Amino acid sequence: MKRLCCSSNGFLILLWFCALTASAGDLPRPIEPYVNDFANLLSESERESLRKRLRSIRSERGLEITLVTQQQKSADWQQRSIESYATALFNEWGVGNRERNDGIMLLIIVADREARIELGKFYGREHDGNMQRLMDRKLVPLFREQQWYEAMHRALDGFEQLHRSPESPLPVESDSGPVLWLLGLGGAAALTGGAGLVWFRRHQRNKPRQCQRCLGAMVRLSEDIDDRHLDKGQQKEESLGSVDYDVWKCTYCDNVEIIPYKAWFTSAETCPQCRKHTGKSERTPYSPAAGGYYLNITCQHCQHHWSRFVRHSQSGGSSGGFGGGSSGGGGATGRW
Incomplete structure (x- = not known):
């Protein structure tokens, strides 16, 4: 009897798995x-x-x-x-x-x-x-x-x-003024995950700095002044939003330090010739037969051209030209 129950349970599990597979298909x-x-x-x-x-x-x-x-x-x-x-x-x-x-x-x-x-x-x-x-x-x-x-x-x-x-x-649109309870929930969320990383990065960028040459105090130059210390490639990276540069100048010896901060989200490619993050890509149509598409890339700084093939693996869960991402069920539903 025990063996029969196990066999029956296994059969039910198999049916359940098949149903899920059929649904996905x-x-x-x-x-x-x-x-x-x-x-x-x-x-x-x-x-x-x-x-x-x-x-x-x-x-x-x-x-x-x-x-x-x-x-x-x-x-x-x-x-x-x-x-x-x-x-x-x-x-x-x-x-x-x-x-x-x-x-x-x-x-x-x-x-x-x-x-x-x-x-x-x-x-x-x-x-x-x-x-x-x-x-x-x-x-x-x-x-x-x-x-x-x-x-x-x-x-x-x-x-x-x-x-x-x-x-x-x-930003929350409220019909009755600020929503006070968000202060507690939002504050807790801000200390975790991505918000914590953002806070740490801002802290690192804004903390006082000492000159590496004379140990004097340094000041960070404003955006309209720091471009004078950036080369054309660095200026192009800033204009594309791929890299943001902070320029610090010593108040004693005029030493200048340039610190790059690469954007977390950018479509700019790294140019293999000038090494700047200034490559702008255009993709060819997705080819189901080839299983992917070509990216034709042009560096907006040195005008170097190159291309690469992007393959979508069906085993990775991507199809129709998507990148293979996934969802955990977050979002919102509306009915009318």
């Missing part, structure tokens, strides 16, 4: 990494406008955002929540950079009158409330009026704002 495949309008809510000109903006965001910031519409969830997912469906779709496609996991998906299910903002693991759950306010106050009213195109642009505004300052919550 039922998910739609992406047409492209930007706008997958399966529900045909947008005109072709609207799709192209959004696609152009998403390409720019990805090129300038390295941020992968995808917009997805469906009339209804896939067949095997009809009885399951939009939250679990969005997470599964996000991870199946591999939205976002594999190392940073900072991708974002906006999913609209027309028949269910539901939408979901799905965030990559990088953002953590501390941003769910901010995304919920974006959903409730900006997007749902537009969804209710079927203003899909306008809603998607509003969503991109919020996503760009989130990505500019991932270490701190987005």
Whole structure:
């Protein structure tokens, strides 16, 4: 009897595993990494406008955002929540950079009158409330009026704002003045994770410095003055936002020290010729047959040209031109 129970349990586990596998296989495949309008809510000109903006965001910031519409969830997912469906779709496609996991998906299910903002693991759950306010106050009213195109642009505004300052919550729009309870929660969150790293970096940049030559006190030059001490390549890096330079000058011997701080999020490539972080890339269309695409890169400083092939491994969970990122289920849901 005991052997029979074990065999029965093993069979049930096998059935459960097969069901999960079938569900994953039922998910739609992406047409492209930007706008997958399966529900045909947008005109072709609207799709192209959004696609152009998403390409720019990805090129300038390295941020992968995808917009997805469906009339209804896939067949095997009809009885399951939009939250679990969005997470599964996000991870199946591999939205976002594999190392940073900072991708974002906006999913609209027309028949269910539901939408979901799905965030990559990088953002953590501390941003769910901010995304919920974006959903409730900006997007749902537009969804209710079927203003899909306008809603998607509003969503991109919020996503760009989130990505500019991932270490701190987005500004809170309040109808009744400051929300005092955020002081406690926000303060606790600011001492952990990415916020702690930001604080440490700022502390290192702002702490008093001694001259390495005469041990005298040094002062940090202002942005409009420090460019005089930077070469053209360093100035180009600052203009592209790939590296920020602090210039310190000794008050006694006029010794100058230049300290670089590389940006945490930048799409600029390192040029193999001049070694500056000034390479601007343009990608060729994704080729399913080749399993990837080419990046054609031009250094904005020395004008050196080079290219490299970017391969997407299906075993890594990426498809349709995405970078292999994943989500832990964070985000926000809206209904109308």
